[in-house]
Amino acid sequence: MIDLRNIETFFWAAALGSLRAASEKLGTTQPAVSQRIASLEAALGVRLFERDARGVTLTAKGHELLTHAERMMQVRRDMMQAARDQTTMSGMLRIGVAETIVQTWLPKLIEEVHVAYPAIVLEIEVDSSHILQSHLMARQIDLAFLLGPVLEARVENLPLCTYPLAWVVKSSVDLGPGPVPLAEVATLPIITYASNSAPYRQVRDMLMRVGISTPRMYGSASLSMVVRMVLDGIGSAVITPVFLGKELESGELRLLDVEADPLPDLIFMASWIDGPDSYPARIIARMAQQVAARDRIARSQV
Template structure:
């Protein structure tokens, strides 16, 4: 099958070479591409035979590029990028079809995701979106394992085979029941250290940032409760169990009703930075198109 004069199999071989060269391993490339190690070796052998030169140096522990291989890597990456640009320019966006497995961090579900999914349905009626909500660490693993096609998560992902587009930044806030016994505001770190805090799951960026902030030799051990889902965090805060450390949008209804109030503090936590991330390649056109739409939608939703 030809595409713009380039055999699709050549794209497969080039993608395989880039994977081996960037990951430094035939086995790792095979796992990432969901193929077998012999298939990877065969594709590399085809390239080396086709161009009459050794591209990779193989040892028992690591694979490195030869001098010609480094030159070839630059050309391969350029060809793959041009192939993507050609397809994006020539394919009618309204004709996109297929099922997109989309993984989403819960914070985005509470902000601009519903309107965005509606826009995708209107502009691309041939796309069916399957949405799965999970923590960012889990979404990263599922994306690399190709269990999902596109992830909206805390990023960007530093992986040579992953492409990222910026989405939006979300601030964290301290929220509590108006009946929760608080020291005089604004609360400093010492005052917060004596209070129960409720936030995202362990091994997530916001949980790690909060724990790093609160772990000091002059403070008592922090009391940080964690939850993989944010609805229990909001509910526990409403019930007066502790102070929720979450984006205000997650508890918009409770803030509007007065069930929760914002707690003034002297503490600044880093914003949550979200990206759209997907595995690159000549077959990633659907994920790339939706990611491009998402980047524009998130920017518009964040505009003042």
């Protein structure tokens, strides 16, 4: 008879690539993990892993059986969730968040999660989408709100919100009457998202297409830093103005009409790795989608 605990151990050893990591995930010892996998291999009559000094790798048959193991674990998870009220969800959920979301509707989501699932503890990491994707794939976080989608195996993506990009400058900076040629804007540094982000690359390419071979660009994962630099008159910025209501209304900052290619929208997704322990991430992602939709409606009515 096949022990479901051994199947779970097989799954995590395959997903994490080592018996040590699987033992830490399951809260047991490495010898216990080895014994469970050996028992499963004996029950199935196949070899699931090749073992060497670097860790474990799946055999061809192991790859084939991994999908069945994942499906069995998901069925067990679904059965357990169906047997109890969803409000009993508990434990820690690690969420990685792009700062644009932090500056808009994340606090409302945290409030709603606390009310609906008081036994869930949220651990929040704020970073660039590039870093968040790498942390998600390394299973260092359970759920990511980032520029997406994440096109990797077993990753689920749920649309959250879309925000326009715009050129923003300190109101006292004189660039002449608009629309302003891009070459004129580039006489000052251009400040935008981190250098490994899609907006940074798109703005850089835009500048190079008009003959600016070495554009002066400052990239930062901190939007508060970007806004501070613009307020200090260091240069213009390419960011979403969705969280700049106060600065734009007070006249400290203004939107700049630039003669250039249209700026693309920022498309944010909730992304998580589908698997037997992904139920909380899926539920919170759906809550985030609803919170983002209400935030969009509220902003459109202002």
